[in-house]
Amino acid sequence: MTVRIRGYRLGKDRIRGRPNRRAAGSWAALRELAGTLLREKSFLRSAYAFFRQNKPGGFACVACAWTKPEKPQTIEICESGGKATGWELTRKRVPLEFFATHRVSGLETWSDHELENLGRLTHPLKWDAATDRYLPVAWDEAFSMIGRELRSCDPKSIVFYMCGHAALETAYMYQLFGRIVGSNNFPNSSNMCHESTSVALPQAIGVPVGTVILEDFDKAECIFFFGQNTGTNSPRFLNTLQHASRRGVPIITFNPIREPGLERFRNPQSPQMATGTSTPISSQYYQVRAGGDAGAILGICKALLTMDEAAGNRGQAPVLDHGFIRAQTSGFEEFARVARELDWQEIERRSGLTRTDLAVVADVYARSNATIFCYGMGLTQHPAGVENVRLLCNLMFLRGNIGKPGAGICPVRGHSNIQGQRTVGLAEKPELVPLDTYARLYGFDPPRDRGMNTVETCEAILHGRVHAFIGFGGNFVRAAPDSAAIEPAWRDIGLTVQVATKLNRSHIVHGKQAYLLPCLGRIERDEQATGPQAVSIEDATGCVHASVGHAEPTSRDLLSEPKIVAELAKATVPGKSSLDWDGWVADYSRIREAIARTHPEIFHDLNKHMWTPGGHHRPLPARVRDWRTPNRKANFHVPTDFFEQHEEVLFDDGFDLITLRSNDQFNTTIYGFKDRYREIFGTRHVLLMNPNDIDRLGLRAADSVDAFGDDSDGAHRVVTGLQVVPYNIPERCCAGYYPECNALIPWWHHAKDSKTPAAKLVRIRVRRAGDRPNAAAVPETSSPPVVPMRAEERGKVD
Ligand SMILES: Nc1nc2c(c(=O)[nH]1)N[C@H]1C(S)=C(S)[C@@H](COP(=O)(O)OP(=O)(O)OC[C@H]3O[C@@H](n4cnc5c(=O)[nH]c(N)nc54)[C@H](O)[C@@H]3O)O[C@H]1N2
Ligand SMILES: Nc1nc2c(c(=O)[nH]1)N[C@H]1C(S)=C(S)[C@@H](COP(=O)(O)OP(=O)(O)OC[C@H]3O[C@@H](n4cnc5c(=O)[nH]c(N)nc54)[C@H](O)[C@@H]3O)O[C@H]1N2
Ligand SMILES: [Mo]
Numbered sequence: 128m129t130v131r132i133r134g135y136r137l138g139k140d141r142i143r144g145r146p147n148r149r150a151a152g153s154w155a156a157l158r159e160l161a162g163t164l165l166r167e168k169s170f171l172r173s174a175y176a177f178f179r180q181n182k183p184g185g186f187a188c189v190a191c192a193w194t195k196p197e198k199p200q201t202i203e204i205c206e207s208g209g210k211a212t213g214w215e216l217t218r219k220r221v222p223l224e225f226f227a228t229h230r231v232s233g234l235e236t237w238s239d240h241e242l243e244n245l246g247r248l249t250h251p252l253k254w255d256a257a258t259d260r261y262l263p264v265a266w267d268e269a270f271s272m273i274g275r276e277l278r279s280c281d282p283k284s285i286v287f288y289m290c291g292h293a294a295l296e297t298a299y300m301y302q303l304f305g306r307i308v309g310s311n312n313f314p315n316s317s318n319m320c321h322e323s324t325s326v327a328l329p330q331a332i333g334v335p336v337g338t339v340i341l342e343d344f345d346k347a348e349c350i351f352f353f354g355q356n357t358g359t360n361s362p363r364f365l366n367t368l369q370h371a372s373r374r375g376v377p378i379i380t381f382n383p384i385r386e387p388g389l390e391r392f393r394n395p396q397s398p399q400m401a402t403g404t405s406t407p408i409s410s411q412y413y414q415v416r417a418g419g420d421a422g423a424i425l426g427i428c429k430a431l432l433t434m435d436e437a438a439g440n441r442g443q444a445p446v447l448d449h450g451f452i453r454a455q456t457s458g459f460e461e462f463a464r465v466a467r468e469l470d471w472q473e474i475e476r477r478s479g480l481t482r483t484d485l486a487v488v489a490d491v492y493a494r495s496n497a498t499i500f501c502y503g504m505g506l507t508q509h510p511a512g513v514e515n516v517r518l519l520c521n522l523m524f525l526r527g528n529i530g531k532p533g534a535g536i537c538p539v540r541g542h543s544n545i546q547g548q549r550t551v552g553l554a555e556k557p558e559l560v561p562l563d564t565y566a567r568l569y570g571f572d573p574p575r576d577r578g579m580n581t582v583e584t585c586e587a588i589l590h591g592r593v594h595a596f597i598g599f600g601g602n603f604v605r606a607a608p609d610s611a612a613i614e615p616a617w618r619d620i621g622l623t624v625q626v627a628t629k630l631n632r633s634h635i636v637h638g639k640q641a642y643l644l645p646c647l648g649r650i651e652r653d654e655q656a657t658g659p660q661a662v663s664i665e666d667a668t669g670c671v672h673a674s675v676g677h678a679e680p681t682s683r684d685l686l687s688e689p690k691i692v693a694e695l696a697k698a699t700v701p702g703k704s705s706l707d708w709d710g711w712v713a714d715y716s717r718i719r720e721a722i723a724r725t726h727p728e729i730f731h732d733l734n735k736h737m738w739t740p741g742g743h744h745r746p747l748p749a750r751v752r753d754w755r756t757p758n759r760k761a762n763f764h765v766p767t768d769f770f771e772q773h774e775e776v777l778f779d780d781g782f783d784l785i786t787l788r789s790n791d792q793f794n795t796t797i798y799g800f801k802d803r804y805r806e807i808f809g810t811r812h813v814l815l816m817n818p819n820d821i822d823r824l825g826l827r828a829a830d831s832v833d834a835f836g837d838d839s840d841g842a843h844r845v846v847t848g849l850q851v852v853p854y855n856i857p858e859r860c861c862a863g864y865y866p867e868c869n870a871l872i873p874w875w876h877h878a879k880d881s882k883t884p885a886a887k888l889v890r891i892r893v894r895r896a897g898d899r900p901n902a903a904a905v906p907e908t909s910s911p912p913v914v915p916m917r918a919e920e921r922g923k924v925d
Contacts (some may be wrong), residue, residue, distance in 0.1 A: 185675065187543060190207045251642070252645075286310075296715050310574065311556075323880075384787075392601075429467065429474070448526050455760065462765050509887055520763075546667060555579055557578075560711060564725050596638065600628075785862040812867060837889075847872055
């Protein structure tokens with residue numbers, strides 16, 4: 128496959144970068160959505176569903192977690208959400224004959240796209256070792272065999288993974304099931320995503336989630352964007368930003384890459400489609416270095432401190448909100464001292480931005496009476512991910528931008544219910560979960576030890592300590608770091624059970640015993656003993672919504688997710704609790720009653736509240752300046768990682784790799800090969816590089832290169848045959864797609880404290896295809912890499 132690179136421009140000696148002419152949204156988005164629906168043969172089925180998507184009485188979109196407004200547009204969807212609907216409602220099926228004619232190992236060469244593109248799974252399957260095929264199995268038989276196997280394992284060697292799709296009801300039941308089995312091992316896609324948020328925000332403001340609600344955007348006077356690609360990853364949010372932009376609100380973006388989806392927007396449901404006009408989104412765009420945000424934020428803080436002092440000397444109104452700082456916060460003086468002492472040269476070097484740039488930002492910020500701070504993976508997926516979020520909070524505190532209308536912090540979450548799953552207790556840290564309440568309500572003794580998160584699970588898999596892995600949705604093998612090393616180790620797991628809608632690589636590479644259990648999607652009608660059921664989800668702004676599926680189920684053999692959890696639990700831990708699994712499955716409102724009993728402050732009256740148009744806001748103490756931190760204050764953070772963690776790129780061919788998403792994927796679900804915004808078509812096997820770096824290495828556009836990851840632990844990490852794409856990205860940074868580049872990320876390369884894999888700052892070396900960086904260190908064979916444990920990680924998990 129060849130790559131088409133349109134429209135890049137090499138300047139004479141300086142690089143101009145590629146023109147970003149495309150507005151997000153627009154006709155192209157509609158065309159592409161229509162193309163997906165036609166290919167999925169689900170045009171009418173999906174079109175019908177669109178009228179119910181993100182609407183009261185309808186279903187909550189199965190893609191991202193952006194909030195659903197009280198007064199939706201006629202069709203409240205976006206390209207990403209529309210594709211996700213079409214993909215779930217596809218008429219394509221994986222028939223049983225498919226597995227009769229394909230050995231499972233024969234599917235190992237299939238791409239992520241090819242596997243999912245086969246269509247929906249329709250029947251429970253068990254891998255047969257003798258024939259290397261997935262064979263149909265009766266549900267009862269599957270549950271009883273899985274139950275027997277799980278009972279024979281040490282509970283601490285069982286992993287209960289969940290991806291952020293599943294509803295509050297399913298997640299609540301699932302974590303109870305795992306704890307009754309005796310394990311707190313609940314790695315979650317959230318561990319790879321906003322875990323840095325979940326660690327940083329409780330320390331800073333006493334809640335693990337954002338404080339901004341949709342109405343705040345109508346009142347904001349300034350909006351910051353750090354490392355979140357709205358046009359691609361949460362396109363419905365663009366409607367909100369478009370309104371803000373039209374009101375003249377400055378939208379200040381920090382991103383190493385000029386993302387067209389953050390530059391202009393043409394609303395597909397507006398007259399702009401006829402007139403061909405579009406609205407600018409970012410008013411200022413700063414191409415910070417990868418990992419340079421801490422430097423940038425510290426620079427803005429330093430400029431504000433200087434402005435405040437100057438204003439004080441002149442007898443003018445202060446720039447900082449001293450009233451807020453005095454009454455509400457702790458740690459200001461120490462932080463201010465460190466920021467004042469910081470050297471501007473160091474700030475410029477680390478951020479890649481100039482003092483003037485940052486002073487301009489500080490000036491705009493100082494004029495705003497209410498500012499919102501949005502951020503995404505560009506802040507969290509870094510070695511200093513937690514510190515990045517803490518420093519953003521510092522910037523917010525300096526002008527008291529929390530606990531008032533139009534202001535606050537807004538982590539833009541990924542999967543549709545990822546935030547809610549954590550709220551109902553899907554967490555490996557026992558201190559986050561009301562274990563005593565479980566013991567009281569359900570008559571079992573929950574384990575009190577700390578379970579494993581995603582990174583710890585990777586480590587345990589690599590060292591043969593995981594004996595059973597239940598994957599409730601998701602694609603762990605592809606999504607996790609060090610994917611090439613995980614695969615061979617994954618095959619040694621005694622039992623893998625995957626609950627899924629579509630086939631993916633985590634099913635093809637599998638354990639010694641393997642089951643594939645197909646489930647209903649959220650858009651499908653879920654009929655139980657008491658009639659059709661609804662579920663609930665919590666969005667990125669802490670709003671709880673009902674979701675009702677109306678579409679005809681894909682197959683009569685599918686079970687709902689709550690039903691699958693209940694049957695697994697009944698088969699594995701019969702009589703070990705007083706939980707009425709069957710009663711809950713018959714009527715999901717009973718699960719919600721149980722959630723409300725467990726978390727009365729957040730979920731009281733859940734059965735009623737979830738039907739509120741636009742969703743019901745969970746209480747957020749930080750929104751009213753009620754700080755649930757140990758010292759009951761909002762806490763400034765004094766930077767430490769900033770001074771400790773930085774290493775210059777040493778080698779000529781050394782780069783900081785950013786792994787990212789296109790508009791034609793939802794995580795490891797690859798819809799196609801058109802990254803429309805970045806104008807990269809036909810392949811995802813690319814490396815986006817600054818043209819000066821391309822020149823420096825003697826390469827040319829579309830040359831083929833190999834990328835080598837950190838081998839300091841003796842592991843061989845390589846992705847071969849990437850095609851070079853000249854791109855508007857800072858020198859010494861480059862970008863490639865996730866999950867194709869995950870083999871380059873060492874499992875131990877993660878954020879301090881949160882262990883979010885640091886997928887946005889991966890040190891690599893780039894060589895022309897075939898050249899090896901260090902012949903002695905790189906084995907010539909393609910045998911599975913050996914990943915020894917690093918000394919500092921040893922003993923941390925057990
Ligand atoms: N269409 C689509 N939508 C999705 C998803 C999808 O795969 N496809 N995934 C969903 C999920 S699970 C999630 S978590 C969200 C993710 O949504 P985002 O948070 O937007 O995640 P990414 O696209 O991985 O990266 C975001 C941006 O971070 C920038 N970035 C990289 N490094 C840095 C840095 O050091 N500093 C700064 N300031 N920026 C940096 C990248 O250039 C990129 O534009 O989207 C959700 N929505
Ligand atoms: N290098 C790098 N790695 C990353 C990231 C990155 O930016 N860079 N991002 C990380 C992030 S933010 C995340 S969230 C993770 C995502 O990691 P995961 O959540 O594990 O992966 P997904 O690709 O979202 O999972 C897709 C699969 O979910 C199943 N599925 C879809 N719908 C349903 C459903 O309704 N029910 C069930 N049971 N299954 C369903 C399908 O079988 C599909 O194949 O990846 C992380 N990995
Ligand atoms: Mo995510």
